[in-house]
Amino acid sequence: MDTPEAGAGRAAPSGLVLVHPDGSSFRFDPGALCLELLPTGGPGRLAYFEVLHGPEDLVRWADQSRLPGGLGLAVDPVEVADARRLRDALWRLAEAHVSALPSAPDDLATVNDAAAHQPLTARLTAEGAREWAPGASGTGLLSTVARDAVELFTGPYAHRIRTCGADDCRLLFVDTSRPGRRRWCSMERCGNRHKVRAHRARLTTAD
Secondary structure, eight states: OOEEOTTOOOOSSOSEEEEOTTSOEEEEOOSSHHHHTGGGOOSGGGGGGOOOOSHHHHHHHHHHSSSOSOOOOBOOHHHHHHHHHHHHHHHHHHHHHHTTOOOOHHHHHHHHHHHTSOOOOEEEOTTSOEEEOSOOBHHHHHHHHHHHHHHHHHSTTGGGEEEOSSTTOOOEEEOOSSSOOOOSSOIIIIIHHHHHHHHHHHHHHHO
């Protein structure tokens, strides 16, 4: 489990830059906005990785996410607590989904309550450009995230929500690739570590 790197932007290639407590970093693209919220912390033991402590942290996450820039987001402490509550619910719902287990009613209620609010609104300018409507709030941000989760869990890629194949990694992603064979959160980290272990195992067997 890792945390978003402070100052990481949305420049190509896409995805979040995550920093592990051991100091290593790698790029991770979970494939959906709602899943991008998960690496900011989580329930239970995942609370160790908490980074959403104040309004500035949620603003920073929004800036690092796949949402277009220019939000001018205003967030208050209550909305930060709401963000943590929504994130924890999404963790449990996603892991239950992957394991084909029933969704907890309280977690469903948390997502649905967030989605019921007015989401962030985009609009067209006279110059033909796209911009965010004024008044972007933390509540609007969370509504947008929750609505993305509803679309993901009920959409054509719902069966492709997966947990990273590494035994020591819980990161979740949706495989949107055409072949549908994505196994790792990141080939740069878990995929490469698997290849290194497999190579060492072959060398040991050959000795």
